[in-house]
Amino acid sequence: MTNYQIPQNALLKNKFFYQFLMTHDREVAREVHNEYMETMSKVYFSYFKEYLHRLTKLQFEDIPEKDDLMGSEDTGAKSRTSLFASKYTLKNRSTVFSIGDREAILTTDLEAPLIVPHVAIKSETKYSMESLFRSHEFALVDNACREYLFISEFFMANRNTAQELFTQVLGKTFALMTKHIEDQFQSSYDSIALFVCLHIIYRYRLLAHKRAVPTLDTYWESIVKIIWPRFEYVFQLHIQSIRLCDTTKLTNFDTTRPHYITRRYAEFSASVMIINDTFPDERVSVLLGSLQNEVENLILKMASLFHNPKEQLIFIINNYDMILGVLIERKKEDSKESENIKQQLNKRIQDFVEELLCPHFGAMIAFVKDCESYVDKNDLEALKREESKVTHLIKSFNTGWRKALEDISREVMNCFTNFKNGNNIQQSALTQIIQYYHRFSKIVSQNPFKNNPIRSELINIHQLMVEVKKYKTNF
Template sequence: MSRKDDIAHDFDLANVFEVDNEVVRASLESGVDLREYSTNIENQLKSAHRDAVQDCIDQAEKLADLHNRISDCDQSFERLETMLSNFLVELGSISSDMQRLQEQSVVINQQLNNRQRVRGELSQFVDDMVVPHTMIKAILERDVNENDFLEQLHELQHKLQFLKAQEFQDAKAVGDVHDVIENLKYKAMEKIREWLIVKISLFKKPLTNYQIPQNALLKNRFFYEFLLANDRQVAREIKDEYVDTVSKMFFSYFKTYVSRLFKLQMSDSAGKDDLLGAEDSVKPTSFSSVFSSKPSTRSRATVFSLGKRQNLLSVDLMAPLIVPHAAQQANERFQFECLFRSIQYALVDHCSHEFLFLSDFFMVNGQAAVDLFSQVMGRSISHLLKAIEEKVTVNYDAISLFLCICLCTKYCELMSERSVVSIDGFWENIAKMLWLRFEAVMNMHNESVRNLDVRKLQTPVDTRPYYVIRRYAEFTCAFLVCTEISGKKMDTRLQSMLTKQQAEIEGLLNRLTSQLKTKKERLVFQINNYDIILNILDERVTMESKERTSFWELQQTKINAFVEEILAPHFSSLIQFVNECEPLVEQNHSQLLARYTGKVTQIVRSFSADWKRSIEAINHEILQSFTNFKNGTNILQTAFTQLVQYYHRFNKVLSHEAFNECSVKNELVNIHHIMMELKKYKPVY
């Protein structure tokens, strides 16, 4: 019996004993006879035993069948146990087999990778080493222009580089293909050299668009790369041939272009006599006109005014080039700056294209690119410098010269935007040349103003603006407008020249003013001339300038002096009274003020009687004196404002205790009445 069965049996006996104890205890408490009770129990047990035996006998067949089934189950469980034990043993062997197969798989995989790598490298080596028949046929038979030739040329270059690398490693297979590869290389170089020489020779043909052969060269720029990699001497020959041919082509082009272009310059250009201080008269334009009775219509207006010439710095900066033969057929003529712009833009266009081509085709950059570009364009640039210098030295048009200076700055910036900095020295030399000539011409203008003898003028000076001042205003305005369009700050050199010229103009104005008789005429003359300068500057120049500020301050000073001068004949007693008494009022000198009481009656009654007529007279005189109606009306309002201020000050002085007993104060005109009357003269724009 197992341990589990023992525990169950002990548990049953304990329960039986516990029940019997309770039965016994109950029997004792009830007084039952124990012997009788024991006999009854024994009989019951025997009866139960007989019943149990009889029941087993009755169920003998079922019990036998149950026994057989239990035996069969035990045998089945025994076989299953044997099978599971065998399966467990087999599982152990399978685990070891799997581990062994995994190790074999890793080894086989590594072997496969090694073989594939060796096969790939060996296959690539064979492909790089073998010279296919298609390559030989393409290099020997195909035309250079065909794509097949270019493709095989790339492949040939690859094989040449591979062969050099293998030869360095002493690969024995190199000897098998070395001669074939070298022969193909020399054949390809021969065909490429001939093709490049033919293309370069196309630049020598006149009237040929040189960009067409250049584009063909760029399309096949690998040709030069192939030559450079395999024979530097042949590559140098090609480069030298290109430099020599193209430099001659550009030199011939610019020499012819400049020569033909300057034949289109206006014959009516500024001359050495067209100066700021020159007499306002026409000059003969030809020898025959000297003896002609019909006067020439030549005007100096274009010498001192800008007109539409500033468009060169904006909308016309990159306009199409002037074509000499087309312009000549159309009978067109141009200002110097237009010709200058066309030349410079042609140079910018060609230089930009050429610099980029050289860098791309010949594979150079940095200083090497600049040096190669200088070899190509050096002669042309030197010729342009000389040709432009010859024309600049005879140019007397200061506006034209300054426009050219601004154009140089614009095109230099354009070249920098295109990353072409190889001709910065050219712009610097041109700008220096132009500045020197510009300064010389400006000094000539200043000298002409300084030497102008106002005592020998053909027409007498009157109060109207003087023509030299109008010229000066247009002249200065031109430089300020060009500076503004350029988008740059005022150049210190230009500012210095304008300051010197302004000093000469102010000196001329003072000399002209001295020719007038009265102070009032002199003030009107100065105000009119300052006004014409300010009007021209305000009309065209939006930026603030030193010249405008200076002339505005001068004009305001003269206007204030004129206002005092125009008021004096009509209100001199009142003005004198105010100017003399105001300091005494501030110091409270009542006794000294009492001396003026006698004048008050005369001043008040005179003012009351004549103030309206005086205002009308002032209005008439001012409007008649100034050529600019707007300026005249502004001065009129300034005069009336000054009059109101004087009258207000007069009333303030009379409010002092020293004048308390002056009964004439009751006759004073109400200041509001005066202001209402003055409003009638206020202009309506």
Template structure:
């Protein structure tokens, strides 16, 4: 079975080979063979191939015989070339071996170079750190000598103190590291630190002690302390207890110094106060003429007149809020030599300007020298200044309580606000508790003084006044106008913002004066003179306010409304004697016209005839008489002409209404209507009295 299987495989291969050769054979030959017969064709083809191969073999052999010499020399050349190539191969193999060795050497050199560089870097780092370490812990003989022997005020001492501080800080940072050299240097640094602390403390205490010297400029030792500020910084870092002791000593010493300074300065300034100041008798309702003494009256002495101009008028005192606010301080001895005297508010400004300057300078020094900021700096500043501020409050209590000058008190209130803001602008703690205390006391006293003014006006008996009040503006009203104007000008320049307390005080004062004007007006018997009194006094107040106060105020609005009301009443009273029938006719007939009561209007025909005839005959004379009465009634000519124009305006308005009433059908057939004066004629006549200014 196996033998037959192998034969079949071989036959298949033979067949496959034949097919392959057949596919590669010449197609024409194959076709010819197939056409002539396979056997004969194959035989012929085989014979041809054999003959061609025999012929080719003979040809090749012949050519080899002919070229035998050439083939021999070619064979020799090939053998020689093989030898040359063999030598070249050996040389190249040698080069290859050498190159491999060089590459390995280069790799080894590269590794050695990297290793050497690493070692060099490590050694340089170690050398630098070790050198720095040695420099940081080594205590030189020069340092020891300077710290122990040199005076603390020497600049060299300060330089070595910085170096000592740095070394101590470095040694502390190395405590948890294994550096045995630290153990050797620690005792030396500790001894130097104790010596340095002792010298720093002693130097600062000596400088603080210089503040106690009388008449000395305390800013000089402060400047020296700032130059050596590191002394205190050294104390803070290395002995907080000593640093706190030094700080407490400074607070106590400088606090006493400021206490003494402001106590002496304020007492000396108060000796320069003007002698002619306001007293309890200098009130709005006080009479100018005082009673003469009994002895004086026997010899006919003239009554003494008290000049109260400075009590109620402002003058140039408002300059303290503007140009003179930051003026130099008052120097007591220089002012005394020049025989200068000052008002209360000027002393108040000078003392508090000095306080603001010292507070500003002291706060900056504390933050710089004691290295504090924020709430700690504010508290330290308060500790330094509190004693002096408390003393000032006690001193001001006494002076404020006897001050009867309302303008002065209000100026001080405004100055308080400006000084507080000045500290804020400088970035200094504004010691608000002190300003609130002083402001409250000033407001309280200001309210008391204004109440005294009000009470003096309310209790004034106008029947006993000398000279008796008349229709002219009264001097008490002028005082009120001057005082109110002064307070409003101060408010405009630098007063408290929207103070309801201040507005309430002014309104109370205005109410008291309004009642006084009413009492003075009632002394006049005729209603016309009463209104003239009202208008003259209100006009006086408005004139003073309009001249000096730029802002619109509630007080002016109130006075203006009262003035206009009085003017309207006066105008009606002034027109009544001359045109009462005409006015009464218009007032009676206008309601009847609105009610369309024509039958009732007919009854007024006869009255209307009389009114027209009387008006035609007297209107020019009446206008001239009204002009004379009004102009002569008022001390202010401009006010009189204004009221005159108001009266003429009222007359024109009434006459227009009169003409309108006469045009009603009820008066259609009235003959007297033809005589009615044209309103344009009246207006032309009134223009003659129009002021030229």
């Protein structure tokens, strides 16, 4: 369209001739006006029709389809048309659930040069749906803004008149673009791409206003009304796929490592939150909340397939930790979703620590909890019944605490895929041992235990703390 800017610039330099005609021969001026409107309407329509046709041939062939949902099985038994089928090779496509480098379209590449079809064909370059969308929408906003400003200046039109003339010139082109987008997007299952395209529109609408061209707002609204329902529909399909997921058919249950569905969710939710940051939409937050609830429920259902309670907790912790790690990596640590995962993770870690300590210090822990309860109730008789256990507890602790610390440390570091998380859990477990021992020492220093001579064999808590510090790892 650059070639058409040259005569427009020439017309602007000689706009006083049109002003002269308007003053002295309105009929001729009307002919000039009508001829321009009709000619430019055809020019824009033809240009964009051909441009859209050529861009369509440049789209990746391996795009997400209806079976490529978050809860889909990751198995070669599925149809080869699925992106998750193991025999299906992806060469030129961003992942379905990760934004990858597509975020650049909304930032550094938002006003990048247009895609030139014949150059792309010659170099055999293919593009994602959102890249092609950005190119033709940027071509539209660039030409439309220039056309509006030209009409306003050359035809000396006020805002309302300029809007009418603008619609005469570009009305057919807008209808063409709208129909093309509707046809292209109504079958899309790439929710990240759909959401990126929505935000391309939000940014171009802002760009048009910065150029003092508000007349594109109606067009933008019509495009949003096409894309948003489709985005919401595909998002709901992901939620439904998680809700209806049959855990007995899922693969990757030979270990307690994070499941691939959890990884998909983590990448997807982080991507959506990143995109949503600049133009926040509460509807998106509601969708994310619903998805997170379903994923948390699925993690619990998958964990129940492990028969050992400790393995169930390890699986849950590894999955929650992986989700949180992805959100933190994407700078989403302070999000509502992150806070919820943190709470769930901390609760499961506490439960795991209790399970971890039980084989080594279970008797002492039970004694502490029972006696504290009796003290609160001032039940001296119940405390006396516990007195016979003290000697065995102290001797048992003295002979086995060092080996117990080694065993606990080794088990923790072998259980968790994230070394840093494993180290934090190890420190939580060792800290919990010190706290339980401190509470135990406090109880046996009171009636009816304080006169028991075995108390002299209690190891000093500082000795225990010094030993625990040996397991501390600095990052």
